[in-house]
Amino acid sequence: MASLLDHTARGETVGYSFSQSAAAPVKQHGFYPYTDNGGSTLGITGSDFAILAGDTRSTSGYNINSRMVPKVFKIGGDDETGEGAHIILSVVGFAADGNALKERLDSVVKMYKYQHGKPMSVSACAQRLSTILYQKRFFPYYVTAILAGLDEEGKGALYSYDPVGSYEREQCRAAGAAASLIMPFLDNQVNFKNQYIPGSGEGHALEAKKAEPLPQDHVKQLVRDAFTSAVERHIEVGDNLQMMIATKDGIQEVYHPLKKD
Amino acid sequence: MTSIGTGYDLSNSVFSPDGRNFQVEYAVKAVENGGTAVGIRCKDGVVLAVEKIITSKLLKPGANKRIATVDRHVGIVSAGLVPDGRHFVSRARDEASSWRGVYKAPIPTNALANRLGGYVQAYTLYSSVRPFGVTAIVGGWDSEAELAVDGQVGQGPNSGAGGKVEGAEAGGPGLYMIEPSGLYWGYYGAATGKGRQAAKAELEKLDLSSGNLSLADGVKEAARIIYVAHEDSKDKEFELEMSWISSLDGPTKGRHEEVPKELREEAEKAAKRALEGDDDEEEEKGQAMEE
Amino acid sequence: MNHFPEAWGRPRDDVYGAYNPSYLQTTGPKAHTSSPAVTGTSVIGVKFNGGVALATDNLASYGSLARFSDVKRLRVFGDKAVVGFGGDVSDMQYIDRLLASIDIRENYSNHGNMLNAKNLHTYLAKVFYKRRSEFNPLWNHVLVAGYDGEGKPFLSSADLLGTTFSAPHLATGFGAHLAVPILRRLFPDEKPIEEVTQEHAVDALKQCLKVLFYRDARSLDKYSIAVITKDGIDLKENEQIEGQSWAFAERIKGYGAQTN
Numbered sequence: 001m002a003s004l005l006d007h008t009a010r011g012e013t014v015g016y017s018f019s020q021s022a023a024a025p026v027k028q029h030g031f032y033p034y035t036d037n038g039g040s041t042l043g044i045t046g047s048d049f050a051i052l053a054g055d056t057r058s059t060s061g062y063n064i065n066s067r068m069v070p071k072v073f074k075i076g077g078d079d080e081t082g083e084g085a086h087i088i089l090s091v092v093g094f095a096a097d098g099n100a101l102k103e104r105l106d107s108v109v110k111m112y113k114y115q116h117g118k119p120m121s122v123s124a125c126a127q128r129l130s131t132i133l134y135q136k137r138f139f140p141y142y143v144t145a146i147l148a149g150l151d152e153e154g155k156g157a158l159y160s161y162d163p164v165g166s167y168e169r170e171q172c173r174a175a176g177a178a179a180s181l182i183m184p185f186l187d188n189q190v191n192f193k194n195q196y197i198p199g200s201g202e203g204h205a206l207e208a209k210k211a212e213p214l215p216q217d218h219v220k221q222l223v224r225d226a227f228t229s230a231v232e233r234h235i236e237v238g239d240n241l242q243m244m245i246a247t248k249d250g251i252q253e254v255y256h257p258l259k260k261d
Numbered sequence: 262m263t264s265i266g267t268g269y270d271l272s273n274s275v276f277s278p279d280g281r282n283f284q285v286e287y288a289v290k291a292v293e294n295g296g297t298a299v300g301i302r303c304k305d306g307v308v309l310a311v312e313k314i315i316t317s318k319l320l321k322p323g324a325n326k327r328i329a330t331v332d333r334h335v336g337i338v339s340a341g342l343v344p345d346g347r348h349f350v351s352r353a354r355d356e357a358s359s360w361r362g363v364y365k366a367p368i369p370t371n372a373l374a375n376r377l378g379g380y381v382q383a384y385t386l387y388s389s390v391r392p393f394g395v396t397a398i399v400g401g402w403d404s405e406a407e408l409a410v411d412g413q414v415g416q417g418p419n420s421g422a423g424g425k426v427e428g429a430e431a432g433g434p435g436l437y438m439i440e441p442s443g444l445y446w447g448y449y450g451a452a453t454g455k456g457r458q459a460a461k462a463e464l465e466k467l468d469l470s471s472g473n474l475s476l477a478d479g480v481k482e483a484a485r486i487i488y489v490a491h492e493d494s495k496d497k498e499f500e501l502e503m504s505w506i507s508s509l510d511g512p513t514k515g516r517h518e519e520v521p522k523e524l525r526e527e528a529e530k531a532a533k534r535a536l537e538g539d540d541d542e543e544e545e546k547g548q549a550m551e552e
Numbered sequence: 553m554n555h556f557p558e559a560w561g562r563p564r565d566d567v568y569g570a571y572n573p574s575y576l577q578t579t580g581p582k583a584h585t586s587s588p589a590v591t592g593t594s595v596i597g598v599k600f601n602g603g604v605a606l607a608t609d610n611l612a613s614y615g616s617l618a619r620f621s622d623v624k625r626l627r628v629f630g631d632k633a634v635v636g637f638g639g640d641v642s643d644m645q646y647i648d649r650l651l652a653s654i655d656i657r658e659n660y661s662n663h664g665n666m667l668n669a670k671n672l673h674t675y676l677a678k679v680f681y682k683r684r685s686e687f688n689p690l691w692n693h694v695l696v697a698g699y700d701g702e703g704k705p706f707l708s709s710a711d712l713l714g715t716t717f718s719a720p721h722l723a724t725g726f727g728a729h730l731a732v733p734i735l736r737r738l739f740p741d742e743k744p745i746e747e748v749t750q751e752h753a754v755d756a757l758k759q760c761l762k763v764l765f766y767r768d769a770r771s772l773d774k775y776s777i778a779v780i781t782k783d784g785i786d787l788k789e790n791e792q793i794e795g796q797s798w799a800f801a802e803r804i805k806g807y808g809a810q811t812n
Binding site for chain 3: 037
Binding site: 326329330332333354357358361365411412413414415416519 | 610612620622623624625641644645646648649652653656657659660662
């Protein structure tokens with residue numbers, strides 16, 4: 001209360017008690033428009049199929065929002081069930097952005113079919129997805145997307161993205177919370193990294209095992225193994241495993257239970 | 262004085278030397294060819310009804326509604342050029358919604374009629390536009406209970422006055438008719454369109470100003486009046502469309518709704534019976550005279 | 553002493569320090585709401601055989617001040633769905649009016665309001681997402697309850713970021729920490745929804761409300777509860793948490809009457 005008695009403080013200087021002069025720092029936005037909803041996705045291709053998989057857990061911090069929020073979507077289907085689609089997309093990261101991105105790509109692929117009278121190729125869709133992501137370069141969709149389907153030769157095609165649209169075609173890719181757990185496993189089991197042909201030589205002469213497309217059943221088992229392992233070590237991954245398999249006969253969707261802890 | 266050849270009728274907003282706006286009068290002519298529309302202000306609600314002439318057998322019965330809902334508690338029916346009526350309704354909806362935007366409450370029927378009167382009148386002022394080719398009947402029910410403000414979260418203070426006036430009477434039925442000139446009055450019973458003369462004569466017999474007619478009876482009367490008014494154009498088939506707005510404790514709970522099918526058909530049956538009754542009487546009279 | 557009328561009624565600089573004029577800035581980026589003001593706490597919801605139940609308490613807090621104790625945070629949409637609001641109350645009122653205007657527009661057509669709870673949830677989530685993308689968020693976390701297009705019970709969540717998820721039981725805010733574990737114990741995943749009766753669901757919600765009242769400092773023992781069945785919406789807005797037990801308080805210093 002000293003200041004109340006301290007008449008010399010501003011004394012008799014004429015002016016507003018409400019001073020305009022005080023330089024104030026520019027106020028920053030206090031609103032952060034993103035959140036991380038956890039979860040993990042992965043995609044692997046074979047000679048005549050592509051598989052995209054993801055867990056179905058949705059998290060906020062240490063909370064589980066829901067045990068059943070799919071991350072893999074059919075793109076460009078004829079109705080809301082996605083019937084008739086031949087492209088699949090997985091998104092992991094900020095789920096609201098993931099949904100918005102999915103819906104945009106879905107309508108783009110639909111419009112392509114209406115306007116050109118033929119389905120969009122996976123490679124065209126992949127380029128278009130990159131463009132959509134890059135258009136929001138300065139306010140990105142905070143998601144890691146993986147796009148899959150069959151290419152023009154009927155071979156499994158898989159494209160992986162960063163949040164701002166950088167992309168490449170790959171044999172396999174893991175994304176999301178447990179990407180760092182799953183990707184090395186994939187390197188070893190799909191691309192045969194660090195695997196050598198036994199007895200082919202000593203030291204540097206040792207011949208690396210060459211990667212080649214794997215059969216579908218084998219890949220499905222790899223996916224399940226990858227997720228059962230990830231679930232053990234990552235708290236944001238769990239509940240259910242969703243798998244979509246794109247073949248020349250269309251898209252098949254299967255679910256498997258994962259640990260719910 | 263006639264308008265023909267004088268040139269005073271060629272542009273809107275131009276007065277003739279004897280103070281008439283012929284474009285408006287021509288608009289009234291358009292209304293006079295439209296299917297009859299009536300509105301009855303009852304003690305516990307309002308009824309709107311319209312005679313919908315069937316212009317083609319290819320039109321789906323019951324489709325292409327002519328009575329429109331403007332807000333939860335207001336309906337509009339019009340006679341005249343149907344597209345003009347649609348635009349009029351669209352404006353009414355905008356007015357009702359903008360009122361809610363400002364006052365967070367439903368627009369009172371009289372205020373809506375006032376806004377619409379002003380809107381229609383504006384179309385008599387400029388040479389670049391033509392007047393509305395409709396006469397519209399606006400029916401509404403203003404809540405008699407104290408209404409919560411839109412989005413209100415609580416009840417307010419329950420001790421002391423709390424800004425409330427005890428025993429104040431509010432709300433009730435509202436019925437207005439707006440003409441192409443922008444002229445509007447509040448009515449006990451309103452009629453427009455081709456059969457308006459007959460309809461008005463019937464409305465006048467109802468002694469509406471005493472405020473005794475119930476909504477249920479109003480529905481029957483409205484149906485009957487449309488049937489009576491149709492007598493002069495008997496060669497054309499028509500469909501009866503009816504809507505109503507009751508008090509909060511009535512069948513529609515203060516909302517504007519279509520009269521339920523069963524009730525409408527019952528009213529139509531009664532209307533037909535009443536008409537046949539009249540015919541019988543006339544026949545009897547005729548026979549008596551012949552004898 | 554300052555005698556200039558401009559300064560009348562304003563806090564004195566010499567007593568209170570200079571007013572922070574950064575709030576009045578006209579230059580710089582346009583600032584929107586960056587924190588909620590008057591807020592409601594948890595919303596909890598459970599699906600049961602043939603319907604959904606939703607509950608909130610009736611409190612709106614201003615920071616730690618229990619500001620309004622008669623705030624109804626369950627809002628009915630048409631006669632089909634209920635939205636339970638947590639978060640900013642003024643944004644809730646804005647959304648409530650927005651939904652009212654949609655309901656009115658739906659009634660322009662003669663088949664009435666055809667939007668079900670699922671449609672409403674999709675719409676609300678898009679409103680939230682649009683506003684967060686404009687950096688002007690509607691500061692709410694809502695639960696939407698009703699039926700989907702196939703007539704099955706529907707319960708789903710949407711928040712200020714546009715995040716959505718659905719589950720047989722949901723809770724927002726503090727309820728996500730305190731009520732969800734209770735609900736998961738009462739209604740485990742293995743238990744099919746057909747085995748959950750309306751009474752079970754309502755009792756569970758009441759139990760959760762009580763725990764929340766005990767442990768959430770921004771909660772109240774007056775609450776609203778909505779039960780949505782095929783027969784319609786049964787909304788009760790002035791309920792009281794029953795069977796509170798404060799016996800433990802007697803043994804705790806600082807609680808109740810004892811002074812030493």
